Amino acid sequence: MHILLLEPYLTGSHRSWAEEYARFSAHTVHILGLPGRFWKWRMHGGAITLARQFLAHPFPVDVLVATDMLDLTTFLALTRRHTAGIPCALYFHENQLTYPWSPQDRDVAARRDRHYGFINFASALAADALFFNSPYHMEAFFEALPPFLRHFPDFRELETVEQLQARAKVLPLGLDLRRLDAHRPPTGVSPSRPPRIVWNHRWEYDKNPSDFFEALYTLAERQLDFEVVLLGENFRNAPEEFTQARVRLGERIVQFGYEASFAAYACHLWQADLLPVTSRHDFFGASVVQAMYCGCYPLVPDRLAYPWLIPSALHSRHLYRTPAELVERLAHLLRHPPTPADTAPLRAAVRRFDWETMAPRYDRAFEALAEGGATKKPTR
Structure with a gap:
């Protein structure tokens, strides 16, 4: 045909x-x-x-x-x-x-x-x-x-x-999720490295970078230790929040900008720990699915397509309702980082999209x- x-x-x-x-x-x-x-x-x-x-x-x-x-x-x-x-x-x-x-x-x-x-x-x-x-x-x-x-x-x-x-x-x-497997690091993350927070969405208004960075600024003010990886497509008129974040978060940012190499992009996902999502819109959530497949622990709004992506038995762990709740959940996870056992059920759940x-x-x-x-x- x-x-x-x-x-x-x-x-x-x-x-x-x-x-x-x-x-x-x-x-x-x-x-x-x-x-x-x-x-x-x-x-x-x-x-x-x-x-x-x-x-x-x-x-x-x-x-x-x-x-x-x-x-x-x-x-x-x-x-x-x-x-x-x-x-x-x-x-x-x-x-x-x-x-x-x-x-x-x-x-x-x-x-x-x-x-x-x-x-x-x-x-x-x-x-x-x-x-x-x-x-x-x-x-x-x-x-x-x-x-x-x-x-x-x-x-x-x-x-x-x-x-x-x-x-x-x-x-x-x-999604070609199995393609990500080829770039999985052979060894675990060094325990000396701070937890790593990742953004892997487009740099646009509908992804709500404002709430994302406000949460990170609050965590930084509390003197919590973390690193930031900023991935995703960025365009000529990218929201100014990204430029401001580069200044305010400084050395916490270990990657700033789009990775043209799929291998480099995949490696960043495998090495990340936390995926706080603040989007105003997501009809599916391809970047969220990719990150979950690579073992990132998601915190997503209790709306849009996310309750469908996350198995209902895991909603209480991964869905939040307010920006304030997001900050508190992130703060707890920075103090008590998730383990591979915590993210394995999500990785299994999103395989259905391969x-x-x-x-x-x-x-x-x-x-x-x-x-x-x-x-x-x-x-x-």
Whole structure:
């Protein structure tokens, strides 16, 4: 079977997801993508460019899989002579209905931000099947959709919400977790080293670096001993909290910035001890899963996708409700560092997201779509 995967924002976790699925799938996966920059322009114009690229070299396709960054309606309209009748799936890494925009964003100030959510809505209507990367994400999208549509003056199309729900399923993100095993240090951490706190997320507003660093400043003021590793993609307009932290935490920071080498990134995760997460948004939590697989002890908010990632029996150990609780839990762990036995259950729990398990699941989902197993769009 031939699968055409369309990703207008082919970078970071989106790129890893696409390329890894192509590598682990039993089917032939063709990726058409664009560089991961100018995300708003990608949502507007990416479909036109990808349609042109596809039409320049068309090939047989059994299933078309687009991500939420694509205006699927435009792509299908421009390629209709080749794609009419081909089953289409829309995979939601994120959605623009519930994504927490920065208050400084110009489109928020001008109240233009709803247009990107409308692209998601129209693309969902054009797809035969919708896949979300977590139960939380699917629930959040369909909870937000009716009030989103009520913003419009008339013909709000509220009846389409139920139609979309009928063709929506959860298909968790696949990750090449076993790749991390090759970089596991052969020896244990020296007992003379202070506990190491890691940040391995994007350096952006939605990951809430403010609360993360405020917690660390409080711990430093209490004279607690710890080191800090700051990983993750950083961009031109990275939040100023990172620059401030470099000054205020000084020599506590043993790594500052993105590691281009996967080996170096993996080694940092294996050597880290604590993973305090403060995100305002996480529809899945790929970086959190990677860190847990490498033995980091997570402290995550009791919201978003995290209660689903963490086994319910471990919620009391790893979920917190307030920033103050996070600080106290961290302080306790710095005084009494976790052992490998404390993190082993989490490592076992996240193995379910490895491509060894997920690739066959993706293949079955797309095979069912190709065979007409998806709920088809109603005809009028």
